[in-house]
Amino acid sequence: xxxxxxxxxxxxxxxxxxxxxxxxxxxxxxxxxxxxxxxxxxxxxxxxxxxxxxxxxxxxxxxxxxxxxxxxxxxxxxxxxxxxxxxxxxxxxxxxxxxxxxxxxxxxxxxxxxxxxxxxxxxxxxxxxxxxxxxxxxxxxxxxxxxxxxxxxxxxxxxxxxxxxxxxxxxxxxxxxxxxxxxxxxxxxxxxxxxxxxxxxxxxxxxxxxxxxxxxxxxxxxxxxxxxxxxxxxxxxxxxxxxxxxxxxxxxxxxxxxxxxxxxxxxxxxxxxxxxxxxxxxxxxxxxxxxxxxxxxxxxxxxxxxxxxxxxxxxxxxxxxxxxxxxxxxxxxxxxxxxxxxxxxxxxxxxxxxxxxxxxxxxxxxxxxxxxxxxxxxxxxxxxxxxxxxxxxxxxxxxxxxxxxxxxxxxxxxxxxxxxxxx
Numbered sequence: 001x002x003x004x005x006x007x008x009x010x011x012x013x014x015x016x017x018x019x020x021x022x023x024x025x026x027x028x029x030x031x032x033x034x035x036x037x038x039x040x041x042x043x044x045x046x047x048x049x050x051x052x053x054x055x056x057x058x059x060x061x062x063x064x065x066x067x068x069x070x071x072x073x074x075x076x077x078x079x080x081x082x083x084x085x086x087x088x089x090x091x092x093x094x095x096x097x098x099x100x101x102x103x104x105x106x107x108x109x110x111x112x113x114x115x116x117x118x119x120x121x122x123x124x125x126x127x128x129x130x131x132x133x134x135x136x137x138x139x140x141x142x143x144x145x146x147x148x149x150x151x152x153x154x155x156x157x158x159x160x161x162x163x164x165x166x167x168x169x170x171x172x173x174x175x176x177x178x179x180x181x182x183x184x185x186x187x188x189x190x191x192x193x194x195x196x197x198x199x200x201x202x203x204x205x206x207x208x209x210x211x212x213x214x215x216x217x218x219x220x221x222x223x224x225x226x227x228x229x230x231x232x233x234x235x236x237x238x239x240x241x242x243x244x245x246x247x248x249x250x251x252x253x254x255x256x257x258x259x260x261x262x263x264x265x266x267x268x269x270x271x272x273x274x275x276x277x278x279x280x281x282x283x284x285x286x287x288x289x290x291x292x293x294x295x296x297x298x299x300x301x302x303x304x305x306x307x308x309x310x311x312x313x314x315x316x317x318x319x320x321x322x323x324x325x326x327x328x329x330x331x332x333x334x335x336x337x338x339x340x341x342x343x344x345x346x347x348x349x350x351x352x353x354x355x356x357x358x359x360x361x362x363x364x365x366x367x368x369x370x371x372x373x374x375x376x377x378x379x380x381x382x383x384x385x386x387x388x389x390x391x392x393x394x395x396x397x398x399x400x401x402x403x404x405x406x407x408x409x410x411x412x413x414x415x416x417x418x419x420x421x422x423x
Contacts, residue, residue, distance in 0.1 A: 015227075018109055045080045045083050054113040059108060133154075144212060157193055288353075318338045335367055349386075
């Protein structure tokens with residue numbers, strides 16, 4: 001992919017061709033219609049013969065952004081004569097541009113005519129001066145500006161946020177199936193939005209990207225056309241408004257009982273796993289964690305768990321120990337550790353709770369050790385924690401990692417402090 005960007009910059013251009021843009025989409029698992037380049041009429045006919053008719057012929061240009069506006073798209077070509085005529089017509093239609101841009105016409109692309117019935121969507125991203133990259137989803141096609149049916153969201157997206165984004169558009173109800181039409185696979189469409197979001201997050205050289213149309217039907221999700229604009233070399237990369245998922249803090253850990261887990265930052269979709277986790281906690285574990293009794297319905301309330309799962313990774317970090325049953329494929333959370341940075345400070349507070357069955361297996365010590373490592377890499381210089389004086393297990397974990405305990409307790413709680421800079 002970087003090779004595509006480098007070649008474009010070496011040629012002195014920021015606009016990728018449609019062919020190059022589709023290569024970028026393909027790298028992120030976004031289906032595209034097969035596309036080949038033809039520089040001559042003879043090449044276009046040979047490609048069309050090999051693909052099978054009917055075909056679509058489009059302008060290949062590094063200058064013109066919207067091909068249909070200049071007659072650069074010819075559809076439903078059923079034979080070689082039609083392909084030749086389309087090639088020559090497109091060549092003629094862009095003649096007026098050649099005075100300012102001699103290289104406006106680089107040939108054409110040839111694609112199969114995709115006859116599947118479906119809905120034309122648009123999926124894109126551009127840079128907002130205040131928020132950075134913003135993702136757009138809605139009704140696409142040639143009348144996209146007329147319908148103005150769109151919703152906006154900030155990357156990165158997960159499957160839940162992608163679904164909420166789709167729900168804010170008028171076309172959403174049609175995608176669910178109307179008048180006898182089968183519904184679009186909304187789970188697959190949401191995952192496509194997530195992959196597109198990942199592209200936007202990771203490829204910060206891109207300032208604009210559009211998939212229009214994205215054809216969605218019960219059988220297909222496929223990008224029929226794509227456009228990508230790169231930032232100028234002198235422009236600095238734009239910072240995301242929301243920090244992406246910190247996958248660098250994900251790794252495996254084996255408990256003393258040889259149970260394998262993955263310790264990772266929490267995700268928005270972990271809410272059902274947290275509900276199950278709290279259902280397995282004993283009253284003693286709950287009391288030791290919160291210093292008072294908290295009933296189950298309060299602990300698993302949606303509003304509360306939403307705040308725990310949807311977090312700002314710049315302000316706090318929540319690690320979960322995730323075990324996957326090899327027989328059933330089901331996931332189970334064994335423990336949760338939280339590190340919360342104080343506002344406008346380089347200090348943070350940690351808290352932790354381990355499921356009863358998995359206590360005394362080294363998991364609590366490992367979670368805290370990783371939170372300390374994360375704190376150090378995030379520029380936090382001091383960590384503190386508060387615990388009941390009777391919480392001997394948590395005290396031992398803190399002592400193993402060289403926390404110091406205040407001589408006096410606060411509000412009946414023991415205070416443990418670790419100065420990271422002194423280590």
